[in-house]
Amino acid sequence: xxxxxxxxxxxxxxxxxxxxxxxxxxxxxxxxxxxxxxxxxxxxxxxxxxxxxxxxxxxxxxxxxxxxxxxxxxxxxxxxxxxxxxxxxxxxxxxxxxxxxxxxxxxxxxxxxxxxxxxxxxxxxxxxxxxxxxxxxxxxxxxxxxxxxxxxxxxxxxxxxxx
Numbered sequence: 001x002x003x004x005x006x007x008x009x010x011x012x013x014x015x016x017x018x019x020x021x022x023x024x025x026x027x028x029x030x031x032x033x034x035x036x037x038x039x040x041x042x043x044x045x046x047x048x049x050x051x052x053x054x055x056x057x058x059x060x061x062x063x064x065x066x067x068x069x070x071x072x073x074x075x076x077x078x079x080x081x082x083x084x085x086x087x088x089x090x091x092x093x094x095x096x097x098x099x100x101x102x103x104x105x106x107x108x109x110x111x112x113x114x115x116x117x118x119x120x121x122x123x124x125x126x127x128x129x130x131x132x133x134x135x136x137x138x139x140x141x142x143x144x145x146x147x148x149x150x151x152x153x154x155x156x157x158x159x160x161x162x163x
Contacts, residue, residue: 028063
């Protein structure tokens with residue numbers, strides 16, 4: 001038996017997937033190259049930049065640090081699925097309105113990470129937002145507009161809960 005290749009079964013964006021993968025294939029490479037889900041990007045390949053961010057079983061993870069075989073039996077969500085639901089529509093709109101995105105390379109990871117923070121239902125401080133997003137690099141915006149967008153959505157969601 002060749003130990004290099006493994007059959008995996010997982011759910012990706014609500015669809016059942018069965019594939020044979022090289023044991024060394026990272027999750028982000030599997031998503032991009034095998035499933036043509038290119039919203040997550042390959043950046044540093046060391047888990048530092050956040051461009052490869054996806055959700056596994058509801059938790060934000062770095063797709064470059066996780067192997068596809070580790071996702072056998074698990075649920076994976078990419079920005080494609082999350083963005084298709086209303087879950088982050090307000091966050092996407094705030095990014096647009098505040099010019100919190102420019103080249104867009106970091107944006108999927110930023111949105112997933114910001115939503116993870118906002119899903120706690122709190123209004124974090126600007127420093128708390130910066131700390132939570134610190135694992136996501138952006139070379140274009142300078143972060144100020146990103147923090148503004150996340151803060152605005154946190155406040156709007158808190159206001160909506162009070163109403």
